[in-house]
Each structure stands twice: as C-alpha cells, then as structure tokens.
Amino acid sequence: MTTYRLQVNGKVHAVDQDADTPLLYVLRNDLELNGAKFGCGLGQCGSCTVLLDGKPAMSCMVPVSVVGQRPVRTVEGLGNATTPGVLQQAFIDEQAAQCGYCIAGMLMQATALLEKTPAPTDAQIRAHMSPNLCRCGTHMRILRAVRRAANTLAAKGTP
Known part of the structure; x- marks a missing residue:
C-alpha cells in the first residue's frame, strides 16, 4: 500500500x-x-x-x-440538493433522470463540454455525450437539459 x-x-x-x-x-x-x-x-x-x-x-x-x-x-462538486448547480437544475427541470443511475456521469460529461464550449450546437452536444449510456432511454431529455444549461449560462454571461 x-x-x-x-x-x-x-x-x-x-x-x-x-x-x-x-x-x-x-x-x-x-x-x-x-x-x-x-x-x-x-x-x-x-x-x-x-x-x-x-x-x-x-x-x-x-x-x-x-x-x-x-x-x-x-x-458532489457541482452543487447539492438545496443549491444545485445550473446544469443540475437543468436536469431537474427537464426531468432528465428516470432511474438516475447514469446521471452523475452525464452531468460530469456535460460539465466538461460546457466549460470548453459554452454555446455548443446540438451536434456538438450529441457527439460529446455519446460515450455515456442511459439504459432508461432519457437521452432526449438529457440533451434538452444540456441545451437548457448552456442557454442559462449564456443569459448569465457565465462560461
């Protein structure tokens, strides 16, 4: 050890x-x-x-x-239940979680995207999120949540 x-x-x-x-x-x-x-x-x-x-x-x-x-x-570094981060709130608003098992990984993958590319196209979101799988089939809600978070961050002027 x-x-x-x-x-x-x-x-x-x-x-x-x-x-x-x-x-x-x-x-x-x-x-x-x-x-x-x-x-x-x-x-x-x-x-x-x-x-x-x-x-x-x-x-x-x-x-x-x-x-x-x-x-x-x-x-855990993005926010918590009482003060969720922008991306976490977008996932809540879009009801992106069904079973929720994949969501932490999805959130981290999306965080990397938005930190690198604050205004991604839908094609960029899809390509960046492709390594992460959701077995429940909420991919469309997840993509909407990432788009929502990007729009919220842009409105706040936050990269």
Whole structure:
C-alpha cells in the first residue's frame, strides 16, 4: 500500500491504496463520494465519469497511482440538493433522470463540454455525450437539459 494525496472537489485527501486500485473505488469507499457509479467496470458506459484535470475520465479505468496532482471533480462538486448547480437544475427541470443511475456521469460529461464550449450546437452536444449510456432511454431529455444549461449560462454571461 502507498499513500496518495488526491485533490478532490477542491480538498486534499490522503488515502492508502494499492497502485492499481481504480479511482472509482477510492472515491466511493475511502472518500464516501458515491455520485459516480460502478456500471460496467470496463470504461464503456460512463456512469463513473468524473473530471480529471478538467477532462472527462471514466474513473473505473483510472488507477489511483496515475492521478498525481491533477484535480478530480465529482458530481458532489457541482452543487447539492438545496443549491444545485445550473446544469443540475437543468436536469431537474427537464426531468432528465428516470432511474438516475447514469446521471452523475452525464452531468460530469456535460460539465466538461460546457466549460470548453459554452454555446455548443446540438451536434456538438450529441457527439460529446455519446460515450455515456442511459439504459432508461432519457437521452432526449438529457440533451434538452444540456441545451437548457448552456442557454442559462449564456443569459448569465457565465462560461
């Protein structure tokens, strides 16, 4: 076991783990950040998506040893039930969640898009969100939620 210092949602955490332990397990088991979900364990569904240095990463595929000093952001870093972030509120308003299992990953994927491309086209939204799967079939609501959030941010003048 090795001690790793991870910056997660703006706070530094020390965790003792084996080098090949997936970041997802560290987030859920050590830090009790349960937003990211274990879906497939193969990097094919996106339910475990977090932002690693501002880029979407499937945390089931990222060994804790490669995180280093790069900041990690999880859905818990976007807002909470009483004060949801703009994107979270858009997902609520569009009723984008059915079972909700994929939503944390979807939110993180969409966050990366809107931070990089504040006014994405519908084609850009579709392409960027394509790695994340929703088995309930709420893809159209998810796309509307991302569009709503982009419009809200643009109206506020926030990138």
